[in-house]
Amino acid sequence: MRQTFLLWVFxxxxxxxxxxxxxxxxxxxxxxxxxxxxxxxxxxxxIQVLRAEWSYLNRPDRLAELARRHLNLVPVTAKTLMTGxxxxxNPIPVVTPDGLPLRPNTRTNPYIxxxxxxxxAILASGVAVQ
Amino acid sequence: MSRLNLRTAxxxxxxxxxxxxxxxxCLEGDVKQAxxxxxxxxxxxxALFAMAFGAVGLRLADVTVMSRGGEPRLADxxxxxxxxxxxxxxxxxxxxxxxxxxxxxxxxxxxxQAVIDPVAAARALATVLPGxxxxxxVTKLSAERRFVWIKRNLTPRQxxxxxxxxxxxFYFQREERRxxxxxxAAAHVVGYTDVxxxxxxxxxxSFDEVLRSxxxxxxxxxxxxxxxxxxxxxxxxxxxxxxxxxxxVVLDAKTAEVLAMVSLPDFDxxxxxxxxxxxxxxxxxxxVYEMGSTFKVFNHAMALDSGxxxxxxxxxxxxxxxxxxxxxxxxxPEKRWLSxxxxxxxxxxxxxxxxxxxxxxxxxxxFMKKIGMLARLPIEVPEAGLPLAPSPWREINLMTISFGHxxxxxxxxxxxxxxxxxxxxxxxxxTLLKREAGATPAGTRVIAERTSEQMRxxxxxxxEKGTGRNASAEGYLVGGKTGTAExxxxxxxxxxxxxxxxxxxxxxxxxxxxxxxxxxxxxxNKRTFGYATGGWVAAPVVxxxxxxMAPMYGILPVDESAPEIRRDLVLDIAPRxxxxxxxxxxxx
Numbered sequence: 001m002r003q004t005f006l007l008w009v010f011x012x013x014x015x016x017x018x019x020x021x022x023x024x025x026x027x028x029x030x031x032x033x034x035x036x037x038x039x040x041x042x043x044x045x046x047i048q049v050l051r052a053e054w055s056y057l058n059r060p061d062r063l064a065e066l067a068r069r070h071l072n073l074v075p076v077t078a079k080t081l082m083t084g085x086x087x088x089x090n091p092i093p094v095v096t097p098d099g100l101p102l103r104p105n106t107r108t109n110p111y112i113x114x115x116x117x118x119x120x121a122i123l124a125s126g127v128a129v130q
Numbered sequence: 131m132s133r134l135n136l137r138t139a140x141x142x143x144x145x146x147x148x149x150x151x152x153x154x155x156c157l158e159g160d161v162k163q164a165x166x167x168x169x170x171x172x173x174x175x176x177a178l179f180a181m182a183f184g185a186v187g188l189r190l191a192d193v194t195v196m197s198r199g200g201e202p203r204l205a206d207x208x209x210x211x212x213x214x215x216x217x218x219x220x221x222x223x224x225x226x227x228x229x230x231x232x233x234x235x236x237x238x239x240x241x242x243q244a245v246i247d248p249v250a251a252a253r254a255l256a257t258v259l260p261g262x263x264x265x266x267x268v269t270k271l272s273a274e275r276r277f278v279w280i281k282r283n284l285t286p287r288q289x290x291x292x293x294x295x296x297x298x299x300f301y302f303q304r305e306e307r308r309x310x311x312x313x314x315a316a317a318h319v320v321g322y323t324d325v326x327x328x329x330x331x332x333x334x335x336s337f338d339e340v341l342r343s344x345x346x347x348x349x350x351x352x353x354x355x356x357x358x359x360x361x362x363x364x365x366x367x368x369x370x371x372x373x374x375x376x377x378x379v380v381l382d383a384k385t386a387e388v389l390a391m392v393s394l395p396d397f398d399x400x401x402x403x404x405x406x407x408x409x410x411x412x413x414x415x416x417x418v419y420e421m422g423s424t425f426k427v428f429n430h431a432m433a434l435d436s437g438x439x440x441x442x443x444x445x446x447x448x449x450x451x452x453x454x455x456x457x458x459x460x461x462x463p464e465k466r467w468l469s470x471x472x473x474x475x476x477x478x479x480x481x482x483x484x485x486x487x488x489x490x491x492x493x494x495x496x497f498m499k500k501i502g503m504l505a506r507l508p509i510e511v512p513e514a515g516l517p518l519a520p521s522p523w524r525e526i527n528l529m530t531i532s533f534g535h536x537x538x539x540x541x542x543x544x545x546x547x548x549x550x551x552x553x554x555x556x557x558x559x560x561t562l563l564k565r566e567a568g569a570t571p572a573g574t575r576v577i578a579e580r581t582s583e584q585m586r587x588x589x590x591x592x593x594e595k596g597t598g599r600n601a602s603a604e605g606y607l608v609g610g611k612t613g614t615a616e617x618x619x620x621x622x623x624x625x626x627x628x629x630x631x632x633x634x635x636x637x638x639x640x641x642x643x644x645x646x647x648x649x650x651x652x653x654x655n656k657r658t659f660g661y662a663t664g665g666w667v668a669a670p671v672v673x674x675x676x677x678x679m680a681p682m683y684g685i686l687p688v689d690e691s692a693p694e695i696r697r698d699l700v701l702d703i704a705p706r707x708x709x710x711x712x713x714x715x716x717x718x
């Protein structure tokens with residue numbers, strides 16, 4: 001009788017404690033969910049602002065101005081577009097330093113780097129450097 | 131009931147050795163009966179409670195252990211944060227760039243009674259907020275009220291700065307605001323909203339319901355990059371020729387999507403309160419103008435398609451035509467017989483009028499109706515101009531309309547019509563909304579395929595040899611027609627106030643894009659030898675647009691003198707047949 005009673009007391013207290021713990025756990029999670037939801041909304045708003053800013057910074061007139069100022073490029077014209085292989089300039093003939101034409105070795109490597117025709121002085125800011 | 135000693139009643143048997151009695155207390159009579167009744171009641175109550183707790187326990191076990199044990203199969207997000215509640219949806223360009231969006235912005239207000247030191251507060255705030263002076267803030271803070279707006283719609287950075295100042299008595303209120311990140315770039319198409327967020331112009335107005343429901347963004351057919359190119363080219367030309375306005379349209383010839391539409395002067399929809407009415411006026415869709423010679427595209431197509439005029443035919447343009455009190459003259463009189471091709475090349479009014487007369491009033495009226503020149507365009511902005519057509523349609527109207535006077539249409543009408551003339555003869559409804567890739571709307575056939583091919587050749591001729599040479603963007607095979615119309619002022623035409631335009635298509639052997647540039651009241655300058663005609667003013671704009679847009683749209687330049695291209699495009703100018711009563715080559 002006594003053991004049964006103690007067992008019941010233990011069970012009741014245990015269930016009560018478990019219930020309280022569960023309740024607080026659930027409450028905490030609910031709060032966390034609400035916090036996360038609020039954070040999602042905040043982030044969505046921030047994304048919205050950033051999207052607007054991204055679009056604002058990508059205005060074509062601004063990009064054109066930045067490209068003009070910082071890039072060494074000009075708009076493509078019809079003349080600067082190459083439309084086919086035939087438009088490529090003729091290749092420089094491959095010649096060895098002693099003036100003999102070099103036949104490309106098609107068996108191993110068809111691409112042979114042409115030797116420089118003559119060593120040249122490199123110009124840096126208008127002054128020849130030896 | 132007799133007294134009952136409970137102590138004795140529930141006491142254990144004193145002697146454990148003694149055999150347990152069936153009842154520890156032996157009561158007789160009334161007392162026993164009362165206890166039995168109580169016990170029975172207790173048992174019943176206990177059973178009930180046991181059942182209730184048992185049920186709760188079972189349910190607990192069921193909820194926590196039995197059902198949905200383990201991880202859920204489906205990732206379900208309970209109570210997903212509702213998507214951001216902007217009351218208006220976004221407007222995007224065809225590449226997804228933002229044209230209009232709604233942002234929540236903080237607005238700063240103050241409770242003047244709670245501000246401790248207004249002067250110091252004002253000084254600190256003025257350093258953070260541009261556009262509002264220290265003095266203004268002090269004035270606002272000295273109000274007797276408990277609520278006063280300091281500045282509406284701040285940026286997040288300004289809000290941060292103000293929070294950092296930490297002055298008591300200042301608070302933020304969240305407000306929604308429509309923002310147009312591209313400012314004026316597509317102002318006339320996008321439109322704007324009033325302070326309550328209702329669309330009152332452009333797409334904002336016509337799609338008000340859709341935008342307001344806050345669902346999917348509205349994606350326009352405009353390409354912002356192209357919009358910029360067109361706008362910049364037009365501004366350049368407007369500045370050079372001191373014009374009062376300009377309009378430009380680029381249309382996809384296959385799908386009839388408007389890729390760019392500019393009306394100048396334009397405005398910044400972010401400051402909708404202070405828009406000049408002239409800037410607000412959409413010249414591209416709402417304005418209707420007598421287009422001048424660009425209408426000869428329709429006149430030639432009509433005449434050739436009717437079968438009454440053949441491409442090899444010729445007409446007498448030696449004398450001006452006099453009809454009632456009007457005289458129809460040529461701008462550059464050739465004073466000779468002109469072939470149909472030459473009439474187009476030299477933009478001869480006399481020749482055009484004579485061609486129109488072959489078709490007749492009814493034929494012309496039907497044709498204009500067929501290509502949509504007599505009705506409002508089914509365009510998505512509310513600013514769609516109604517063409518001004520003559521009523522009654524007399525013979526004099528027949529003649530003047532042949533060279534673009536007497537029938538006023540919007541520039542978009544012209545582009546839409548020209549698109550049908552060159553794309554193989556099918557008129558498709560123009561749209562400002564992006565179509566699904568590959569979805570070409572079924573149009574209505576307005577001219578024969580063969581007529582369209584002839585028109586392409588004629589348009590190429592104008593750019594190669596005729597009045598539109600300044601539009602020749604080399605390599606891109608531009609074909610087009612110039613137009614210069616005097617503007618109506620009062621009862622007559624004003625020789626000084628002109629509308630110069632050029633409508634072109636490229637590459638003309640298989641037109642992909644239609645480009646229109648229209649300059650309102652240009653003034654000739656030294657570079658153009660004082661001319662302010664379409665060929666001098668508008669054609670270079672189109673050339674500029676084509677040169678810049680072609681690489682962007684992946685159109686490769688071709689060798690214009692290549693034999694296979696010349697074979698497709700070159701037209702035999704000289705009259706070949708003896709149509710029209712044997713009047714041929716008399717003056718050649």
